[in-house]
Amino acid sequence: MEKKLPTIKEIARRLNISASTVSRALHDHPSIGLRTKMAVKKLAAELNYEPNQTAIFFKQRKTFTIGLVLPNLREEFFSAAINGIEDVAMDHNYIVLIGQSHDDLAREQKLIESMKNHRVDGIIASISSSTTHIGHFEQMKNYEIPVVFFDRVPDAKDIHSVSCNLYDSSVEAVEWLIKNGHKRIAFLQGPPTLNMKNERLDGYMEAHKKHKLAVDESLIVSTDLSVEGTQKAFDSLMLLKKRPTAILSFNDYVTLDAIHYARQKKLTINKDICFVSYANVPVTQYVEYPPLASVEQFPYDQGVSATELLFRLIDKKTARQEAPYENIVLKSELIIR
Amino acid sequence: MEKKLPTIKEIARRLNISASTVSRALHDHPSIGLRTKMAVKKLAAELNYEPNQTAIFFKQRKTFTIGLVLPNLREEFFSAAINGIEDVAMDHNYIVLIGQSHDDLAREQKLIESMKNHRVDGIIASISSSTTHIGHFEQMKNYEIPVVFFDRVPDAKDIHSVSCNLYDSSVEAVEWLIKNGHKRIAFLQGPPTLNMKNERLDGYMEAHKKHKLAVDESLIVSTDLSVEGTQKAFDSLMLLKKRPTAILSFNDYVTLDAIHYARQKKLTINKDICFVSYANVPVTQYVEYPPLASVEQFPYDQGVSATELLFRLIDKKTARQEAPYENIVLKSELIIR
């Protein structure tokens, strides 16, 4: 039942010429005469010949595939980033292998291993929240597989990365709250692993300093991003004698969970408590009480930028050139509703 | 600078034995003596040998890769489905190539083409809303690449598919509305291409018939899933002399758009107009006015089921067996808030 797909050898056999001639003819190599070239192309078209990519991958040591490892696809931030990645990849005739770590280190490692086995030409990654070390990524250097981190970038030297400048917009966000009369502003941060390079917190601090506001350490709490973790963090804030009037929170999803919980607790949003957040995901448009402002992180652009960087690295590798470590920082923007 | 990865040949050279012996030793072939086997495994471990998968892919005519083509990743329905697909794939040591059609036929075709070139072992697809013909999928038969459709299944014979029984729950949804006193129930359907096998509409009709309610054709409108399309459809319903009191609508995203628009028009949700929908995506939990009920379509389970079916097909192909066309229908469930 199996239909044999036509090969170069088959074409060569039928035309009584050699396989190398066929190959060159199909590639418009100058040393092939017009007559034979035409004959080859004609027969190739008739047989519906298509080169066996796996053979080419094998020979060329290239798979025209990039691997993408990220925490999940549920968050619109990541699915938007994929759009950028996919668009650039498609332009380069590449295709994307995908894997979700679900914020689990072991799974992330397994995915990287699997992508290495598949000999991807490069990897784009946003690390899981439980990624405490990045040995599995560093290993890729041994296989000459370039890795570009985006958004969730590990705090390490000698890596390539694309991320957003959250420092400036964090300052801006807090200043905006201060300008609106808030004096006790809480900071609900993510898990420690994602805080290594804590631009959000640094900006939070800077804004306080700039406006000569003391920072109350008890206003700084953190969540593991789970609903329960967020609720616990929120509870600890509400138990304070002097409650905050506003919360700057890790991202929109955490914020939505917090708002949902606050309403269960009979708090009035934007009166008892205000929220400012990060990500500015479109779904917040549909909710009743969205955060008052959110920092747009341009996931599509981050995806595009990361992929373009990756292709530069792949090209350099092909050309056997050294590539300096690049850490691209894109602008973010505080969007006020 | 390039580190040569160790190969079987390299091990053979160092041990002064043949490559075939090394290969067999690593595979615990019985005809290899214990001494040589040990020596090979020891050296392989020292050199950190790992088989070149691309060579194996090429030789075995298998890539241990499945392709996944779907409209988009933004909708939680699809990202949830991917979770199921990825989990099953991982169990089988497979990895997933992903591509978004963005509801564009040309792009879908290009993705299929690309996946074919990469010689994926199988394809799982949910068709785009502009997919008027499925020739590009049918082509895959020539390459012996099995295709399983899920959720958005084309209305064609000789295909494999996994979908949800939307007929029963559509009946149930309409009956629920009737029971709650609604007599004029509109039906906001998707674009024609996705309505070939219109279980939603059939269920809508059946419920009316069952309850001896006449169907008013002007209450049946459709959207191309865009915000504007949905608004236009909604407008046409509101222009009727006898407006509907409830709308059964294609999916939660369309519904959210419609609700958003209705509120702009100063309509009071659940009083002037009620909504019942499909998909039951989690994000509706966060919105102020979610649909009153939504049909859960169990995307994770659909993903699992589709992938398991695909692996059965791949196995049969490997065993050179015929596989009858399977069309699996899973249960859906009306979730009332």
Add this chain to the structure above:
DNA sequence: ATGTGACAGGCAAACGATTGCGGAAAATGC
């Protein structure tokens, strides 16, 4: 007639791993 060069195309190796077949050496049988 000889040399020079351009042109057209073939040979064979290579990429890395797998596998049918065959054969030498060692172990066993009688």
Add this chain to the structure above:
DNA sequence: GCATTTTCCGCAATCGTTTGCCTGTCACAT
């Protein structure tokens, strides 16, 4: 001690394509 079986391993082909190098055939100039 010779035949036979078993154990262990190598040879070579194969998958489909690419590519460096070589060869043969003309045409043209000298």
